[in-house]
Amino acid sequence: MSARPPESPRAYRGRLLTPIAASPDGAAVRFLDDALLVVGGDGRIASVTPFAPGAFRGPVLDLRPAVLLPGFIDAHLHFPQTRVIGSASGPLLDWLERSVFPEEARFRDEGYAALVAGEFTGRLLASGTTTCVVFSSSCARATDRLFHALLSAGLRGIAGLTLMDQSCPEALRVPCDEAIAAARDLVQRWHGGGDGLLEFAITPRFAPTCSRPLMEAAARLARDHDLLVQTHVAENPAEGEATLRAHPWARDYVDVYDRVGLLTGRALLAHGIHLSPREWDRIAEAGSSIIHCPDSNFFLGSGRMRLSDARARAVSVGLGSDVGAGRSFDMRRGMSSAFDNAHCLGDRLSPADLFVMATQGTADAVGLGRAIGSLEAGKEADFIALRLPEHVLGEAATLNHLVFASDATVQRAFVRGSPVYP
Template sequence: MSAPRADARRAYRGRLLTPIAGAAGGPAVRFLDDALLVVGEGGRIADVAPFTPGAFAGPVLNLRPAVLMPGLIDAHVHFPQTRIVGSASGALLEWLERSVFPEEARFRDGGYAALVAAEFTRCLLASGTTTCVAFSSSNAAATDLLFHALLRAGLRGIAGLTLMDQNCPEALCVPRDEAMAAARDLVQRWHGAGGGLLEFAITPRFAPTCSRGLMEAAAQLAADHGLLVQTHVAESPAEGEATLREHPWARDYVDVYDRVGLLSGRAVLAHGIHLAPREWDRIAETRAAIAHCPDSNFFLGSGRMRLSEARARGVPVALGSDVGAGRSFDMRRSMSSAFDNALCLGDRLTPAELFVAATQGAADALGLGHVIGSLDPGKEADFLVVRFPEHVAGEEEALNHLIFASDAVAVQRAFVRGKAVYPF
């Protein structure tokens, strides 16, 4: 009898918490008190099942009582704002002028950009974020360094050169042709790199700082390569007024992006607080998604995003930290703030809904719902090992602690496509 073949698969035993992908009737979560997660070829999940002694032929890494869960997804974060978290310098436009633009100008210095890019990836992984959708600065070399850092860290990332060719300091302003040439170069270098873990995104900062010609050229590049578009919309009333002053040909804020073609493919619009019903309807028609960034909205006093408007129309909603207006890289903070935001509007979200918004729901909003977001066979194994207090038992307590008592809950390990990426 020949010896059994060595099994290249790896198995992890733990408690397990995962969204149920495609659950009918809204967000649903599954909790197993003793489970086995098997990672196979290409870092894909081969099996998830209740643990049975002897059922798996190879060695099993026993991590109980830690909980295995999908890696968290941050659908909106700014890499060059890593060092200005907590800058309480005013509402959106004032905060941009006083805190953001001077800091982002520093990213023309390659040494500084490389240093902060490494910090950025470490902050994400230490918080349990395994996928980020990130804005870079308007500097092409800094954006290149960001991609190098994401690759080195093993993160899954969608990132883009921030486009701005008007109404901004000279140090950040990049004319259309120069910006588009840089974007095309970055697409060639990075879109699909890391075996597909990395994507380049078309990233107009927001309508006030972008000319119509720049946005049209950017939309064309997105269409040519099937790129995700990310930008901001209707974050503050003053920003909305500036948008229509700058683009008087548009009927409203959403119409600016719509008319230039930025909503014709995959689009993720951050905030969406001050939107008229027509704008919500149009977002739904174009199948764009909203990145809801409640902690940032509280910090800048931007207002309350009405989740009910999105839900009534089936608009996908992901959560974003929006660092540096958000005060933490930790998506658990964003989940907790989303709960508070909804309460302010008389709405009560369940912990399961909040958990799904940072995992499967976010993956769906990004068009990655078949690849990541839950622990299901066939998906890529982006997962965390999270330590909970011993007394925490069952789905409800686990979710409550994860989201609302996160001081007592620690991310111990993180994996992307089956590869250990944290601790460093």
């Protein structure tokens, strides 16, 4: 069943942790040891206050000792890779050929796609992810099944048909005209569906597998409907070399997307490990976002993204699991891997930095920052109740355990104030 706003105000009691407006010193959070979160009948947060008896006229669902948090946002993952998590056949191009492409070919079977779609949405919700930005397969019917599953689960989802018309297995290749027609049909059926919870994203897999005409047509479709664009960039050196062999008219990887019209303020570029200063500057100028996928980067040995390069240019950075190269749907693992990635580069990220990155920072990166990402009055009530061990008390301990430990349990999840998990 899709998420629907509650018909009357509801209130929830628990500990609470949320990002707040950043201070000059960096990420900032608000922690309440005993909070009252009130959700209005419109599915928006009406108030967040310290708990006081009698402050709310009506029943209060007491979720203590759970901590109320914004729902996690996974800005980059692959639906057809759900069942190949942990397939260690990297590096990237070898892993795609051996593990990913054979599995993705199975999604031409609509029944198989529907089965995995149910597993996919269930694992997201069990991990506390309430918003996802997803690559489907190149099969339109499988993508339709994915949208049906997102709607049924009540998730907030942005997803797209994966475009690839060259340098890929024939079972996955879809010619330009056919792919764009299928994408246009999916836009008409699903973009804005679920009362606005669902969006269609233009999804070129990556430059080596997309012809210039396909990317140019995709960019026109994105402009015509004001759609997000999601793709990969500079994940692996061999991938970068393949990009320039396929598109010798471009000066570098980012220039490919720039010249075809895909590099815009609505573009989400996953990985961004091997970017030149010129490419970073152009991404900043275009207003595109980088999606950091550290767990995947470690698993495939792709390298380490320098968050400092993005921060120096005020480039928005979101966090992605990148399932299935990422080894878990749990964004807490993504936060921990981002800490390790920075630590290996001699940088430091605090637990608050990482928590904000996985919530408000990722919401900002995908263009949803005014609607979700924190628990504050006026925002849509996407939140989770997370059970931590009883000895974990106070703001610092809660943040540390949230980011670095693995024994927390998602008890409940809500989208627009409506329960979606369990």
